[in-house]
Amino acid sequence: MRKRIDEAVDHPITExxxxxxxxxxxxxxxxxxWTWCDxxxxxxxxxxxxYAATGDKKYLDFLDKEYRQxxxxxxDHGANLFYRDGTFIDRRTSNGKKVFWSRGNGWVYAGLALLLEKLPPDYPSRPFYEKLFRQMTPAIVAAQQADGLWRPNLADPQQFKVGETSGSALFVFGLAWGVDHGLIDRATYWPAVERGWRGLKTRIKPDGYVGYVQRVAAAPGSFDANSRGAYGTGAVLLAGSEILRALGDATKVAPEKVLAAAQAQVDADHTPRAYARxxxxxxDDLAWENDHIADRIYGPALRNGIENSGIDVWFKSVPYPVVDQRYRNERLYHISYHKDHGNGYDGYKVSNSRGDGGLGIWRGGRIVTSNTFISDAVIWTRPDVAEFTAEYEYPPVPGHDNIHEARTxxxxxxxxxxxITSRFTINGKPVAGLEIAVGLETxxxxxxxxxxxxxxWMTVWETVDGKGLGTAAIFAPGTVLKMMRLPQNSxxxxxxxxxxxxxxxxxxxxxxxxxxxxxxxRQIMSKDAWTKYVEAQSGSSREKTH
Known part of the structure; x- marks a missing residue:
């Protein structure tokens, strides 16, 4: 990362x-x-x-020059707020109001706090940044609504009338930081912090789901209780932790002890639930589990290895989560998850095969596979469901660009x-009629x-380390072109x-x-039991295959 930053700092663009x-x-x-306020x-x-890590002042000077530009x-010196970018300067809402995007200004305000936190007291431009923080503060508080939250457009709360989480949380963080560091008056601005936090709590569901987050955008937009984003959850955590610091509660326990205590609570909690991480x-693994099974797929760090886009199987004999413990024990204590230590183990070989339900393009009587995923995201982990996305690239069809797969x-x-739902596109356009091979590795x-x-449906039944293993794939009846046994390929x-x-x-x-x-x-105990389970699932009401 530093190499890339140095390239920009040492060879700045002057236009x-x-x-x-x-x-x-x-x-x-x-x-x-930096042509946009984010x-x-x-x-x-x-x-x-x-700069703090290296002592090299060039990073501060570059920062200062770019920031001022x-x-x-x-x-906007009249509103004491930022436009998202130059295209918004002359833009107006249907109500004739300017457009000052809440999250965009939240990024600026929170970014100022994080900048000032490490900027040397004697740096010549520090007064400029402190003044900017103080100038923005009254404008931000003036835009706070009665429910403690901020609307997507700070200048026109009627444009979208619902309180938005991510911008609100960034403002609460910045206000709490400013009070705690003495930049703004506690008596004047702490009530806004408390109102904001009360409002943010209404956006958090009992299971920890943070909703009302406007999705990735460049301007005010609509959202609802189920709209979410990692940046929204992160901003709420940032605000809460800064409130604790401002109240003096966060400094009583060393951070590593807080993490250790949290980990101990997680380890002691044997509540069954779905989980992905x-x-x-x-x-760069991506692993997920529920009360019966655990799986993983492989990420960019293994692109030069034998692994590709197959799905790996992790046996588990307990209903509570085991993924975190296995990774932690492997890394910290060299306790291999390839051996059973009481809750199951990784006894499945996926290598460069399809593993348990992985797929590839069927072209010319052979499987064309992608490498490991190129990007991924855990959409949400709730007690009842784990959900994530992964994206893959395939070699092109002759005369075309690469085929892209977006998998959920x-x-x-x-x-x-x-x-599993996978969508195949070329340059964003769907590829209809593409033959896909879904595999079960023996x-x-x-x-x-x-x-x-x-x-x-199709199944495989075999014995692994003396115990039975059944794998399966299920499709909508009438949609399978053919099924086959693909021979071993040494x-x-x-x-x-x-x-x-x-x-x-x-x-x-x-x-x-x-x-x-x-x-x-000790639940599926035979091939017959596995077959009956699959037969029953092939008619399940949850099936949405095509």
Missing amino acids: VLDRRETPKTVGVNNTDR ALYMAPPTLVRL TYDQLY LVPLRD VRLHMGDRLNE QHPKAEMDFQPGAG DLEQDEQALAIVRTDANGTITYRAGFGWTGE
């Missing part, structure tokens, strides 16, 4: 950029300087911390089958396979696979279910 104009410098884009949260706090272009410290996976409590030769293409280090060939619909989409049952859980 004044504006979102309303095309850059004159060859090879320069409008986003190559950037005042993204860059300055990072640069000031890079953005300030000169986007700051990213694991960057384990080569959901795992509900009580299920042994993931719900762990040993001569595994028992059962193909029911008319009914839309060159690719792949064992036999059960394959189902389906075709994308007019929207470029396929939807199916795939998962497993393991006798180590």
Whole structure:
């Protein structure tokens, strides 16, 4: 990261950029300087911390120069607020009001707090940033509504009349920080913090779900109770933690002790629930689980390895979450999750196969696979369902660009089958009629396979380390083109696979279910039991396959 920052700092762009104009410098884009107010949260706090770590003043000087350019272009001296970018300066709402985006100004205000937190007291420009923080504060508080929240447009609360979470939380954080650091008066502004926090609490559901978050945008927009975003949840946590610091409660316990206590609570909680997480410290894995099964897929850090887009299986014999514990024990204590320590283990080999329900493009009688996912996001983990997205790229069809896959996976409590929806596009346009192969990898030769293409399901049953393992994939009846037993391929280090060939619909989409049952859980105890489970699920009301 520092190498990329140094490239920008050591070779700055000198042209004044504006979102309303095309850059004159060859090879320069409008986003190559801070031409939108969100950037005042993204860059300055990072640069000031890079200075603190290195002592190199060039980071502060670059920060100061770029910040002032953005300030000169986007700051409205009458309103003491920022336009999102230059295209909003002359824009008005249907009510004739200016457009000062709540979250955009929230980024600026919170970014100022994080900048001032590390900016040296004797830095010549520090008074400028302190003055700006104090100037913005009355305007921000004046825009706060009776429910303690801020509307998407600070200048026109009637444009969208519902309190928005992310901008509100960023303002609460900034106000609490300003009071705690003595930049603004406590008696005047702490009541606004309390009103804001009371309002934010109305946006948090009992399970921790933070709603009323306007989705990624560049201007005020609509949202509802189920609208969410990681930045909204993060902003609420940022606000709450700063309130604790301002009240003097956060300094009583060292942060590492707080984390240790929280981890101990998590470890002691054996409540069954669905769960999904990213694991960057384990080569960018994405893992998920419920009360019956656990799985994982592989991320960008393994792109040069044998792993690709297959789905790995983690056996579990307990109904409560085990994913965090296994990763932590492997990394910190070298306790291998490939051995059973009482709650199951990773005894499944996926390698470069499809694993348990992974897929590939069926082209010329063979599977064309993608590499590991290129991007991913946990949409939400609630006690009843885990849901995430992952995106993949495939080699192009001759004469076309790469094929893109956007995959959504959901795992509900009580299920042994993931719900998988994948949409295939080329340059954003759906690829209809594309043949897709969904596979079930065997762990040993001569595994028992059962193909029911008319009914839309296939299973594999075999023994792994003395215990039975059943895998399955289910499709809507009548949509399977064919099913087959794909022979072992020694060159690719792949064992036999059960394959189902389906075709994308007019929207470029396929939807199916795939998962497993393991006798180590002591619920599915035989091949017959697994077959009956799959047969029952193939007629499940939850099925949305096509």
